[in-house]
Amino acid sequence: MQHQEGHFQGINKTPLYFQCWTAVNPKGLVMVVHGYGEHSGRYQNVVDALVPEGYGVWALDHRGHGRSEGRRCYVNRFTDFLKDLEIFEEKAREAHPELPVHVIGHSMGSLIANHYVASRRKQNYRSLTLSGTGAAPGPAIPSAVILLARLLSAVTPKLSLPSGVDPAFISHDPQVVDAYVNDPLVENKVTARLACEMMWALPGMITAAQRLTVPTMMQIGDEDESFHPDSWDRLFSAIAVDDKVFKKYAGCRHEVYNEIKKELPLADLKDWINRHQQSELHSNIPEPTFG
Template identity: 30%
Template sequence: MTEHADGKLAGAGERKLHWQSWIGPDTSRGVIVLVHGLHEHSGRYEWVGTRLAEAGFAVYAIDHAGHGRSEGPRGQIGRMSEVVAGVDALLALAAGRHPGFAPFIVAHSMGSLITLDYLVGNPQELRGVVLSAPPLVQDVASPLLLKVAKVLSVVAPNAPTVELDSETVSRDPAIVEYHRTNPLMVKGKIRARTGAEFIDAVDRVTAGLAKVTQPILVIAGSADKLVKPEGAEIVVEGAGSTDKTLKIYDGLYHEVFNEPEKEAVIADVIAWLQEHS
């Protein structure tokens, strides 16, 4: 039986960051840290965490600052480095509880960007990385709007820029409704500072992909309307790893873990993780 636990980590500026875990009786396969995307929270990955735990992994997840049950202005990323530091802190916590295992990371969307930023700037010993919908090529804002966001981030960091359309995340109506109504989901437009930090991270990652040497599995939906699947191709082509796999799911939207075909997706992810554990 999988046991669920949660707690708090110290984040930047003394903010408390919420984390949770799913751990079964068998953790012989290793440790996984889940990294969620923009405006969502780790609780959305409960079913993923449970399935991974049932497959023999100890699974941990964190709510980024300003997201979910963590402290901080809602949806605001003041510095991407602070978000990366939160993930690093959870990796340290998980590794300390399960010595002898180099962790895996499983990440989605902005979580994939955070993970890549972490790997480019802090080459760490990870067992492997699964990246869902890495947002290196996005389709929600014009180049002009992105430039405006960078200017506003200095003079008006909380200024709203572009709104994420809930209809584009999944073909499952229940998931769309959850996006719109769940109180832990961040509502409204992306803030200027968040957008600027996002853009800067994309630039850093794109320039430094060759530093990513861990085994990687990159997955995406071919019908993703938020993040172009070409971003997944860029990661696989540019990463320095000699062990890299790309899987594009035909017809799936942005959240491949929340699509009607999610069982096929999680089966592929588990198979890859077990092969590399």
């Protein structure tokens, strides 16, 4: 396994951190889009599952997250994440122009990935995986924080608010929770603007899913409280392609890849990507369609 890290310029010339783990002779690329408040370094279990299968795993830290520059957990517009991801994808494709691409998005990253892939004018991806996803906020997200963020976003958009989220909601594994709490790159606050932008993106998940042309898998723990359970089925039903799968894992919380029972979600992920590695690829990259 070869590991590389570095920086690239996102929109507005913001330096963004990325890292990639690559098999010696990779057969495909997997872009990982991480969630709110975390960073690319928390996906080692995904890396360990996919690189031995012959993939290169590429992951960036979103602006204001991890080792990337920018005000912590702030974004001016949700579409800034999509524009950064497009630049990152171009970098990954330049390194391996002959390889097909798969996309994994977790939590806030599932919002980004779903909107992003749906906005492409042609199918450029072998598969899309949405982990810890949904289309409406769940009980883990305090309604008071959402209300306060909406009130303050237009006046003081960069104001940081406590997220109010209990870290234990991510996993049953106490070591995972402890590492999350003590990780200096993890943020437990959210700016008013980012909170509002995520709330803006949530209902759009349904519309985006209706435009998908890529085989799509949803992976959700049945104890995940980050998104409302009713929205899981609505989102899955909205996915326009016939080749879609909804995997729900008993006894798992928000981060199924970091759960005590992580073996099954990781095996399903590996099998899904391997199966679609052999499918037809449309290699032309369209012009960006982000506002």
